């Protein structure tokens with residue numbers, strides 16, 4: 001028996017809905033060895049680094065995994081929390097809050113599980129839990145508002161890989177992007193406006209997204225377009241004038257050209273041009289992580305202040321903000337349409353009850369003859 005199945009399957013089993021909330025993953029600890037394990041997994045993913053495998057294997061194992069883990073572990077140390085990696089801690093809270101928000105809506109049961117593309121809790125573990133909970137309908141929900149092959153696409157690969165060992169493949173749906181979803185944009189607008197109420201507003205708002213090699217855009221990855229659209233719609237909601245905001249891309253890796261403008265270069269140029277106060281938000285990050293807390297909230301602040309800037313305010317990611325959770329639950333609701341209705345109908349009249357009724361009918365017919 002090569003495939004996992006339910007050996008004790010009963011016909012009155014209700015087809016449950018499982019929601020796999022997926023995120024990137026993070027090291028288990030802020031140490032060089034844990035960071036090495038994480039990077040080895042992440043950077044071996046052909047969706048993340050699109051280079052010929054033998055060449056990349058040599059560069060990755062011969063150079064990168066020897067020199068990068070120690071300095072990157074120090075960066076993780078600067079943001080590590082009592083409950084571990086910020087990315088994992090916030091993603092857990094998002095999963096729990098989404099489950100609670102859904103339950104409070106009374107729209108039929110769903111089971112939410114969190115799975116990480118790299119590290120733990122793995123997508124495999126999360127899917128196995130959903131399988132055991134009888135989730136024969138599966139909604140895959142990667143926490144990436146903007147689609148990219150390197151993130152959303154890679155999540156799909158991992159899910160497909162796990163499902164390839166299942167005997168009974170669930171009905172499958174996937175939220176591949178939500179960059180222009182009104183609830184998501186509203187949640188972003190709300191956190192920015194709240195931050196403007198708390199302290200004086202900056203002269204400019206920088207909307208910074210994780211970067212991507214420009215090559216991927218030219219090969220057809222829609223990520224760049226979706227970031228542009230998110231930024232434009234957000235600026236419209238905030239009624240910002242052209243010169244009051246700007247998009248940028250952060251977290252470059254390697255030597256080739258990435259999407260531009262680069263966030264650090266832009267902040268430096270702003271400071272040198274006499275801009276004194278900036279607000280920075282990272283709309284592409286559903287939860288705070290190394291790239292937002294260390295790079296954008298700490299490192300680029302130093303850069304801006306040293307170049308002559310005076311105030312730099314980092315506006316946190318949406319994390320478990322109620323407006324964010326409501327938006328995510330709205331997205332789930334939109335994508336399970338048709339599923340929950342059939343489920344509640346089945347809840348009322350299970351297959352066994354229906355079978356019993358047809359048996360009675362058959363008996364009654366037999367008695368008449």
Ligand SMILES: C=CC1=C(C)c2cc3[nH]c(cc4nc(cc5[nH]c(cc1n2)c(C)c5CCC(=O)O)C(CCC(=O)O)=C4C)c(C)c3C=C
Nearest residue numbers: 024025026027048049072087148150151210253289290291
């Ligand atoms: C070629 C390399 C990389 C691509 C392409 C890439 C795309 C990409 N990444 C995110 C989100 C995150 N990336 C994070 C960390 C991170 N990213 C890369 C490289 C690429 N990312 C590296 C090597 C690292 C690790 C840190 C480092 O060594 O510099 C994280 C944070 C993880 C954490 O633990 O907090 C996130 C989140 C997106 C959205 C994206 C494509 C759009």
Ligand SMILES: [Fe+2]
Nearest residue numbers: 210211251291
């Ligand atoms: Fe990344």
Ligand SMILES: [Fe+2]
Nearest residue numbers: 224225226228
């Ligand atoms: Fe574009």
